[in-house]
Amino acid sequence: MNHFQPIRYRQVHLDFHTSEQIKGIGKDFDEDQFIACLQQAHVDTVNVFAMCHHGWSYFDTKVGKPHPHLETNLLPRMLDACKQHDIEAPIYITVGFNELSAREHPEWIAIAPEGDDRYGPPPVDDNQAPRPTGFDGWHMLCLNTPYLQYLLDYTREVMDKFQPVGIFYDIVGEYPCVCSYCRASLKEMGLDENNPEHRMQLAKKVYLNYLRKTSELIWSLNPQTRLYHNCCTEKMGEKQYYPYYSHYDIESLPTGGWGYDYFTSMVRYIRKQDFLYLGMTGKFHKSWGEFGGFKNPAALKYECQQMLAFGARICIGDQLHPSGRMDEETYRIIGEAYEGIEAKQQWCEDAESVAEIAILSANALVGAEDSRTSDMGAYMMLEEGHYLFDIIDDTMDFSAYRIVVLPDSIRVSEALQRKLKDYLAGGGKLILSAESGLRLDRAEFALDIGADFMGKSEWDIDYTLVTDRLGNSLVRSPFLNYESGYRVRVSKADLLAAAYKPYFNRTYAHFCSHLHAPAEGDAGYPAVIRHGNVIYIAQPLFRMYRNHGMQLYRDLFLSCVKQLLPAPTVTTNLPSAGKINLTRLATGNDHVLHLLYAVPILRGDTQVIEDVPTLSDISVSIQLPDGINQIKLLPEMTEVPYLTDEHGYTSFTCKVAGHQMILLQS
Known part of the structure; x- marks a missing residue:
């Protein structure tokens, strides 16, 4: 995995799932405004769209179909602007959801086993269709159909045209399916289509085949292209899929159903794997696709600090307006979070959690x-x-x-x-x-x-x-x-x-x-x-x-x-809602202790963070193998007085306002 370029710290995932029923797509896109928003927000990487869940493309494609109301060659303009200003721009390609392909090739639609309706409604006449809510409007496509070859052809076109720094595939995983292709495969394998375990066996095989073919294609064209498959079904322990990733993206919008515990639990497993990882939250009050929704700035700031504290790069989800004009208030709020991350990230690069x-x-x-x-x-x-x-x-x-x-x-x-x-x-x-x-x-x-x-x-x-x-x-x-x-x-x-x-x-x-x-x-x-x-x-x-x-x-x-364990490495009087992480820096024997505190509360059906109080007189007692000679608050480098007892435990107090980093020098 070491041949991939390091992932930068401050990313934005710029969703652009845009209906064909909306006109004037990209008409107000302006490179200067686009870059100004990203720079104001201290963004160093932005995921930009080749093909969205609606199935439309945002460039002059020969394999797919451009959005019928696209008024400018949007993707190339974004890529060129980012290149001129040293902002990395991986390219997004939808996989699982593709409404255009579902309409043109209904035989490619995944059919869920009886009783499982998560794959979306059957194709119906527009006049009869119920109003979609959330993901209920999308159709899942089966990767055991010719759709996979279409996806490979499309990927080759994107790679040849743009030579992207990375590819982000979305909505993939192990989806048991009983479409005609999957039923035929089950029969060929001597498996029973009525047996859930047999259907899952095929689902794993189909998913692994997709991973292998897409990854082999991309890395045959450029071995350094970063690649992530955003899996919706993955759990801990499924390492057979990891060779097909260049890094790992922990999608975990706390207000979007993941909760505030998901990231900090998953990261404790992912950080033990042999690749870089990032956490993904969103700027939305709730979740993806929420136009006009704004997360409390204090919450977004805390979520970013939490990801940094546990060794992750950070990605914040947004959705671009169909007109192509960036929302300046969104990037003002993101900037408030990322300004602090930029000041702190140097003490997190290549640090190892203890x-x-x-x-x-x-x-x-x-x-x-x-x-x-x-x-x-x-x-x-x-x-x-x-x-x-x-x-x-x-x-x-x-x-x-x-x-x-x-x-x-x-x-x-x-x-x-x-x-x-x-x-x-x-x-x-x-x-x-x-x-x-x-x-x-x-x-x-x-x-x-x-x-x-x-x-x-x-x-x-x-x-x-x-x-x-x-x-x-x-x-x-x-x-x-x-x-x-x-x-x-x-x-x-x-x-x-x-x-x-x-x-x-x-x-x-x-x-x-x-x-x-x-x-x-x-x-x-x-x-x-x-x-x-x-x-x-x-x-x-x-x-x-x-x-x-x-x-x-x-x-x-x-x-x-x-x-x-009567004598743990660290003890603290931080309240139970607080979190700690200790990292060993890549050079020397110095460590950084991260202290975090914020309390999510339930407002309606959503966990929110509104008030992040400053905690005074938080006491810490810590024992490190090489002792401690100096303690400093980061990033200010303010020295902290301390005492060391006869057992080698060093004690000090500090304040915590959301996130406090403490440099422990041996």
């Missing part, structure tokens, strides 16, 4: 949506506890971490069993919950946890009563678990918390009060046990925290972490 805990991703190993929920619960607890951590899969090096967490549903193969045993033998520590740690093929533990597996509890809910061994921060009454645990019989493990049973499960025949029966007494199985360097939690604690948010679940888990 982590001492890893979450072994259940989503990467299991793939079900419940597993993603468990991953997110573990991520939320560690982030709110201000630990340094990564999210990894089972191919990565466990020995780099002091603790590895297996959330809720990770059954253990023989290969993973060997890896976990080697990790424990080398001094590693594990936290397991619910089904995690059980053998893949049978209901027994793959590791010695000091207890035997006895099956699922018969109760709908149960309760946890902690012992003194978990410290004094938890309540000393039985607290509710919204899902009951798994029964284990202790042989040699230490009891950290007991499980209590309800009087009965709630049924029509017997119930108590509004929700569930109170605790009756000991359930006969533990809630939390420890055996050596392994802690086992019987309940699906991480899924419960993600779904229900009870702070006691986080307190319980963090007490377990403290049992195994």
Whole structure:
């Protein structure tokens, strides 16, 4: 991957999905106004459009069709203007959505399996068509049809005409399809078109074939062209697709359905891969295609700071007006965010994040949506506890971490069993919950946890009563678990918390009060046990925290972490909504600590950030291998007084106004 040119830090993705029912396309485009907006906003890269979701092109194409009301050769003018002012301009090509191709070749439309309507409505007469809302108006095209060859021919034309620095393909992924082409392929492969697993098998094959053919074409013409496939179905662990990327783009508009946790969870996995990555947010109040929507400038600024803090380049989504005139207010707001990024980015270039805990991703190993929920619960607890951590899969090096967490549903193969045993033998520590740690093929533990597996509890809910061994921060009454645990019989493990049973499960025949029966007494199985360097939690604690948010679940888990890691690298009194990241600079032994704080709140159906308060007297205690000789606030280079104790921990205080970078010099 090293032969690709480095990605710049301050990008804009300039959507231009423009209906054929609008006239005067590009009539007001002016190079000077275009460049002035980008420069005012401190933008160094802009994605510009060759072909949009409506299927129209914005240049004199021979393969596709120019927009019927295009009044200027828009794409070449944009490219020439950017080149003159040293602004990079990758080219956007739609893939999955293409309304023009859907109308001209309805046989290319992907047909979703019965009950799955995400691919858009069937083709209908315009007079009968319902009003589209969101993506409901688009038709998904199947890449197992001649549409793929059309896409390849179009890509070749774009490469030959423009020699772009990059290609951005959009709306791709693993889409099970039962169009006539896919049904024929399933039959040829000896697979059953009625079997969802067989349909997914073909979907993966079709997607991989698309990736291979497009990537081979582009890199045969120019091996240095950057290439990204914006996948709508990808999850952690699908590394078979990574050779076809030059970099990774984490699309995550917090107000557009992704939420404020998506980027900072996904980035902890992507940063472990062998390519550069960027985060993508939007200038919209909500999401793509929102003309006249403006995100609060404080929110946009924070989102950019967050991406920078976690090692990402930044891309902000916008949509150009059909006239071709840039919205100057949009670029004023973007400029307020990017001005600060430009001042700080030099301390983030090639910096490596430091982590001492890893979450072994259940989503990467299991793939079900419940597993993603468990991953997110573990991520939320560690982030709110201000630990340094990564999210990894089972191919990565466990020995780099002091603790590895297996959330809720990770059954253990023989290969993973060997890896976990080697990790424990080398001094590693594990936290397991619910089904995690059980053998893949049978209901027994793959590791010695000091207890035997006895099956699922018969109760709908149960309760946890902690012992003194978990410290004094938890309540000393039985607290509710919204899902009951798994029964284990202790042989040699230490009891950290007991499980209590309800009087009965709630049924029509017997119930108590509004929700569930109170605790009756000991359930006969533990809630939390420890055996050596392994802690086992019987309940699906991480899924419960993600779904229900009870702070006691986080307190319980963090007490377990403290049992195994009494002296973490960093501690801070930053509130739980704050985030931290520690990076090691590319040269020397210096580090940068990033402190972030903002609180998203729900307004209507949208999470917004409006007020970013300045926090005073935020205390930090940190221990680095080579010690600390000087501390400075960035980018001002203001020195910070500090104290170092006999254990090598350096303590200081600072203010945090959204984002604070602290240079730690050894």
